[in-house]
Amino acid sequence: MTMEKIQEMLKTLLYYDNCEIVHKIRGEHHTFSLSYAKESHTFQLENIETKQIENYKDLETVSLALLQIIESGATKINTDS
Secondary structure, eight states, rough: OOOHHHHHHHHHHHHHSSOOOOEEEEOOOOOOOOEETTTEEEEEETTTTOOOOEEEHHHHHHHHHHHHHHHHOOOOOOOOO
């Protein structure tokens, strides 16, 4: 999946912010869920197995985290830049 496709998916979440839309992304060893929290205006990325949740305020940062999961089969969310 390209960065452009990821950002298009995220923009869809923003556009339909009054609906509950959850995307599931499968990494090599873990599955992640992605949603948008309207109340806090953040993207929430959760490792379903470990229950680790990271919140992202901007489209670019969450896009990079998703790309890392998809391309490298990450087993955890890395927020280090």
